[in-house]
Amino acid sequence: MRIITKQLDIKTRGTGDLINITEMIQEVLAKSSLNEGSVNVFVVGSTAAITSFEYESGLISDVKELYEKIVPSDKTYAHDATWGDANGFSHLRAALQGPSMVIPFSDRRLILGTWQQIVLAEFDTRPRQRKIILQFIGE
Ligand code: ZN
Numbered sequence: 001m002r003i004i005t006k007q008l009d010i011k012t013r014g015t016g017d018l019i020n021i022t023e024m025i026q027e028v029l030a031k032s033s034l035n036e037g038s039v040n041v042f043v044v045g046s047t048a049a050i051t052s053f054e055y056e057s058g059l060i061s062d063v064k065e066l067y068e069k070i071v072p073s074d075k076t077y078a079h080d081a082t083w084g085d086a087n088g089f090s091h092l093r094a095a096l097q098g099p100s101m102v103i104p105f106s107d108r109r110l111i112l113g114t115w116q117q118i119v120l121a122e123f124d125t126r127p128r129q130r131k132i133i134l135q136f137i138g139e
Contacts, residue, residue: 001139004032008132012048012122015073015090016064019120020055021132022112028134030108037138039110042100044131047090047124049097055117067093067123090123097121105138 006028010019025041041050053059070093077088101118104111112118122128 001037001137002034004034004136006032006134006136008134010120010130010132012120012124012128012130014127015123015125016067017122018055018060018063019122020117021120022055022110022117025103025118025134026110029105029110029136032108032136034105034136034138035108036106037136038102038104040100040102040133040135040137041118042133042135043120044133045094045099045124045128047087047094047122048128048130049094049099049121049123050101050132051097051119051121052101052116053119054115055119063121067121070096085125087123087125090125093121093123 008024025039029039043050053063071089073089079088079091080086120130120132
């Protein structure tokens with residue numbers, strides 16, 4: 001059993017940016033010497049999240065609408081008063097969605113449905129440089 005830790009560096013464009021990172025993870029896995037195991041995909045930071053859905057334009061806009069409905073961006077939150085950075089909604093969306101996801105793999109392929117992509121969700125109000133940690137555990 002081995003543990004391999006890798007990092008993806010991804011530039012985002014701020015709130016509502018949903019980036020499909022499935023192939024990037026698959027490429028790192030294919031280059032590793034691991035055949036079976038699982039990978040923990042973790043985004044560093046408190047205003048982004050990792051999620052999964054069918055990555056097509058209709059759902060991309062549906063998912064954006066869902067976040068807007070659950071945590072509206074035009075409302076004032078207590079956090080906004082703490083730092084004056086007006087991104088209370090970003091933190092709340094990230095808290096709700098969560099920063100990580102574990103995906104099993106076999107024969108050096110992620111075990112995913114055809115319409116199941118791994119997506120980095122940027123919630124912050126400005127473009128960010130995101131660090132995604134990929135921690136593979138397997139053999
Ligand atoms: Zn903040």
